[in-house]
Amino acid sequence: MGELGVDALLLSLGADLPWLTGYEAMPLERLTMLVLPADGDATMVVPQLEAPRVEPRPDVFSIRPWAETEDPVEIVAALVGARTQLAIADRAWATFLVQLQARLPKASWQVASNVTGPIRAVKDADEVAALRAASAAADRVADQLISGEIPLVGRTEAEVSADIGRRLRAEGHDRVNFAIVGSGPNSASPHHSAGPRVIERGESIVCDFGGTMNGYCSDITRTVFTGAPPSEFRDLYNVLHEAQAAGVAAASVGTPCEDVDGVARRIITDGGYGPYFIHRTGHGIGLEEHEDPYIVGGNCEPLAPGHAFSVEPGIYVEGKWGARIEDIVVATDAGPDALNTVNHDLAVVEA
Amino acid sequence: MGELGVDALLLSLGADLPWLTGYEAMPLERLTMLVLPADGDATMVVPQLEAPRVEPRPDVFSIRPWAETEDPVEIVAALVGARTQLAIADRAWATFLVQLQARLPKASWQVASNVTGPIRAVKDADEVAALRAASAAADRVADQLISGEIPLVGRTEAEVSADIGRRLRAEGHDRVNFAIVGSGPNSASPHHSAGPRVIERGESIVCDFGGTMNGYCSDITRTVFTGAPPSEFRDLYNVLHEAQAAGVAAASVGTPCEDVDGVARRIITDGGYGPYFIHRTGHGIGLEEHEDPYIVGGNCEPLAPGHAFSVEPGIYVEGKWGARIEDIVVATDAGPDALNTVNHDLAVVEA
Numbered sequence: 001m002g003e004l005g006v007d008a009l010l011l012s013l014g015a016d017l018p019w020l021t022g023y024e025a026m027p028l029e030r031l032t033m034l035v036l037p038a039d040g041d042a043t044m045v046v047p048q049l050e051a052p053r054v055e056p057r058p059d060v061f062s063i064r065p066w067a068e069t070e071d072p073v074e075i076v077a078a079l080v081g082a083r084t085q086l087a088i089a090d091r092a093w094a095t096f097l098v099q100l101q102a103r104l105p106k107a108s109w110q111v112a113s114n115v116t117g118p119i120r121a122v123k124d125a126d127e128v129a130a131l132r133a134a135s136a137a138a139d140r141v142a143d144q145l146i147s148g149e150i151p152l153v154g155r156t157e158a159e160v161s162a163d164i165g166r167r168l169r170a171e172g173h174d175r176v177n178f179a180i181v182g183s184g185p186n187s188a189s190p191h192h193s194a195g196p197r198v199i200e201r202g203e204s205i206v207c208d209f210g211g212t213m214n215g216y217c218s219d220i221t222r223t224v225f226t227g228a229p230p231s232e233f234r235d236l237y238n239v240l241h242e243a244q245a246a247g248v249a250a251a252s253v254g255t256p257c258e259d260v261d262g263v264a265r266r267i268i269t270d271g272g273y274g275p276y277f278i279h280r281t282g283h284g285i286g287l288e289e290h291e292d293p294y295i296v297g298g299n300c301e302p303l304a305p306g307h308a309f310s311v312e313p314g315i316y317v318e319g320k321w322g323a324r325i326e327d328i329v330v331a332t333d334a335g336p337d338a339l340n341t342v343n344h345d346l347a348v349v350e351a
Numbered sequence: 352m353g354e355l356g357v358d359a360l361l362l363s364l365g366a367d368l369p370w371l372t373g374y375e376a377m378p379l380e381r382l383t384m385l386v387l388p389a390d391g392d393a394t395m396v397v398p399q400l401e402a403p404r405v406e407p408r409p410d411v412f413s414i415r416p417w418a419e420t421e422d423p424v425e426i427v428a429a430l431v432g433a434r435t436q437l438a439i440a441d442r443a444w445a446t447f448l449v450q451l452q453a454r455l456p457k458a459s460w461q462v463a464s465n466v467t468g469p470i471r472a473v474k475d476a477d478e479v480a481a482l483r484a485a486s487a488a489a490d491r492v493a494d495q496l497i498s499g500e501i502p503l504v505g506r507t508e509a510e511v512s513a514d515i516g517r518r519l520r521a522e523g524h525d526r527v528n529f530a531i532v533g534s535g536p537n538s539a540s541p542h543h544s545a546g547p548r549v550i551e552r553g554e555s556i557v558c559d560f561g562g563t564m565n566g567y568c569s570d571i572t573r574t575v576f577t578g579a580p581p582s583e584f585r586d587l588y589n590v591l592h593e594a595q596a597a598g599v600a601a602a603s604v605g606t607p608c609e610d611v612d613g614v615a616r617r618i619i620t621d622g623g624y625g626p627y628f629i630h631r632t633g634h635g636i637g638l639e640e641h642e643d644p645y646i647v648g649g650n651c652e653p654l655a656p657g658h659a660f661s662v663e664p665g666i667y668v669e670g671k672w673g674a675r676i677e678d679i680v681v682a683t684d685a686g687p688d689a690l691n692t693v694n695h696d697l698a699v700v701e702a
Contacts, residue, residue, distance in 0.1 A: 093443070
C-alpha cells in the first residue's frame with residue numbers, strides 16, 4: 001500500500017476479504033466492507049444480522065455491525081475519514097462505489113487487486129499443496145470421464161454436468177464452481193452452458209470443470225469423442241495436443257506470460273487453425289478461479305516461482321465441433337510443474 | 352430514462368440484463384455490458400468466446416464481440432460517446448466502473464436500478480403467476496419439513512440444507528439460491544450458513560430456503576422444534592406468529608412499506624422481544640431474491656398493486672435460540688395476496 005500510495009483498502013466481495021480475515025461476505029444488497037487503512041487498525045463493517053457469522057479476530061480487525069436503519073456507506077465513509085487514495089475490492093458492487101463516491105468527493109479510486117494481486121499471484125508451499133490436492137481430485141473425475149465411467153450418449157449435457165459436479169464433491173471439493181459440457185456443435189462454444197441437448201454418438205464433448213477444495217480452486221478440461229473420431233478431428237486434436245504440451249513446457253520462470261500464449265498459438269496457427277483459437281491461453285488460479293497472472297498477448301510480466309495458472313488452448317469450428325485441453329501449472333525454479341496429469345490423448349468413449 | 356435525465360444505461364451482472372435481453376452475463380473478469388442509449392440503439396459488448404451463448408435478438412440489440420487482446424472498456428466508452436449521464440448496473444463489478452470513469456472523466460454516474468427498480472418492482476399478471484408457481488413449489492418442500500418427512504435429528508445442518516436443495520429442484524426449481532438451516536444456538540443467527548453442527552432433540556431449527564423457477568424466485572421460512580418445545584419458546588413463537596400474520600394483513604395497497612414493518616415490530620416489541628428482532632421485516636422479490644420494495648423503517652413508498660415482497664419477522668436470542676416465519680405476499684386491489692400458504696403454527700417434529 002505504501003509503494004502504491006494507497007491510504008486505505010476497502011474490501012467486500014471477492015477473495016481478498018477471506019484471504020485477509022477468514023470471512024467471506026454475502027453477495028447481497030446489505031454492505032459488508034473491511035476498511036483497512038495503511039496507518040490504522042482494520043474495521044469490518046457488517047450487517048447486524050450477519051455479525052454472528054463472523055469469527056472474531058480481534059488481533060486482525062474489529063467488528064462494526066450496522067442496524068437496518070443505519071447507513072453503512074456513512075459508516076465506511078467515517079472510517080475512511082480524510083484519507084483520499086482508496087482501493088476498492090474489484091468485485092464490490094458498483095452501487096456501493098457510486099454511493100461512496102458521493103460521500104467522499106475528494107477521493108481517488110483504484111482497485112484493490114493493484115495491492116493484493118501480485119501478492120496473491122505468488123503461491124507459497126502450502127498454497128501449492130492445496131492447489132495440487134484440488135487438481136488431483138479433479139484429475140480423478142477427469143479419469144472417470146476419459147475411461148468411460150461417466151455415461152454420455154443418450155444423456156443431456158445438463159445431466160452430465162450435474163454428474164460431474166457430484167463427482168467433484170465426492171472426490172473432496174467443498175464447492176462446484178462450474179462444469180461446462182459442450183457436445184457436438186456446442187463444443188465450439190468455449191463457455192457453453194450445459195443444457196438440454198442430448199449427447200449422441202460421433203460427437204466431440206468438451207468438459208471443463210472445477211471447484212473449490214480447502215479454499216483453493218481446481219480447473220481442468222478434457223475432450224472426449226463418442227465413438228471413432230473422423231481423421232479431420234484427429235488432425236485438429238493432434239495440433240491442439242502439441243500446442244498445449246508446448247505451452248506447458250514453455251512455462252518456465254522468467255518467461256513473459258505472453259510468450260507462453262505465443263508458443264501455443266504459433267503451433268495452432270502453423271497447423272492452420274489460427275482463426276479458431278479465439279481466447280487467451282490461460283489465467284492464474286488460487287483462491288479465485290481466475291486471477292493474476294493472465295497468460296495473454298500483451299502481458300509482458302515474467303513468470304515467477306509460485307505463479308499458478310492454466311494452460312488451455314482450444315480450437316473451435318463454429319457449427320461443427322471444438323476441442324480444448326487444460327492443465328494447471330506452477331512455475332518453479334526446477335521448471336514447469338503440471339498439477340494435472342491425466343492422459344492428454346484424445347479419449348474415445350463408446351457410451 | 353428521460354424523466355431521470357439518464358443518457359445511457361450500462362447493464363452487466365444482475366437481473367436487468369436478462370430482463371431486457373434474455374441474456375445473463377457470466378460473473379467473470381471478462382466484461383459483458385449492454386450499452387443502451389436513450390437516443391439510440393442498444394449494443395451488447397460481450398467476450399468473443401461467450402458470444403455463441405448469446406441468443407441473437409437483432410430487434411433488441413446488436414452484438415459486439417471483443418477479442419482477447421481488445422480492451423472492452425474502450426469499446427464501451429466509444430459506444431457511450433459524448434453522453435455524460437450514465438446509469439450502471441448495481442451489481443457490475445467496481446473494477447469496471449473504476450476503468451470506465453478513467454476513460455469517461457466527464458460522466459456523472461448513478462445506478463441502473465434508479466431506472467429499472469420501480470418498473471421491475473411492479474409485477475404484471477404473468478410475473479405474479481410465475482412467483483405463485485415458485486412459491487407453491489417451495490410450499491411443498493416446507494410441507495415436507497413441518498410434517499417430519501425431512502429427517503433432522505442426527506443429521507448435520509449441511510446435510511439437511513443439501514436435502515432441502517434437492518427437494519426444491521425435484522419440485523421444479525431450476526436453481527437453488529440458498530437453504531439456511533440454523534439449529535439450536537445457530538437458529539439465533541439470521542443468515543447462518545448451514546454447517547457441520549449435528550441437530551439434536553429439543554432444539555429450534557430455522558429453515559429459510561428458496562430458488563429460481565422459470566426466472567422468478569421463491570423464498571420461505573418455517574421454524575420447527577425437535578421434540579416438545581418449552582413454554583418459553585412457545586411464548587416467543589406465539590408473539591412472532593401474531594406479528595407475522597399482522598404484517599401480512601397490513602400489506603394493503605397504499606400502505607407505506609415502513610408501516611408494514613412497524614405493525615409487525617410493534618407486536619414483537621409489545622411482547623417484550625423488541626431487541627431480539629434485529630432485521631427489517633422484508634424485501635421485494637422477483638427476478639432477484641432481494642429487490643425493491645424493501646419493507647424497512649424509513650421507506651415511505653406506498654405499496655402499489657403488483658408489489659411482491661416477503662414478510663418475515665424473526666426473534667433471535669443470542670446463544671440460545673431463534674425463530675422466523677416468512678411468506679411472500681403480493682399487494683393487490685383486493686388486499687394482500689399471500690403466495691405461501693403452508694401452516695404457520697409451530698411445527699413439532701419427532702426425528
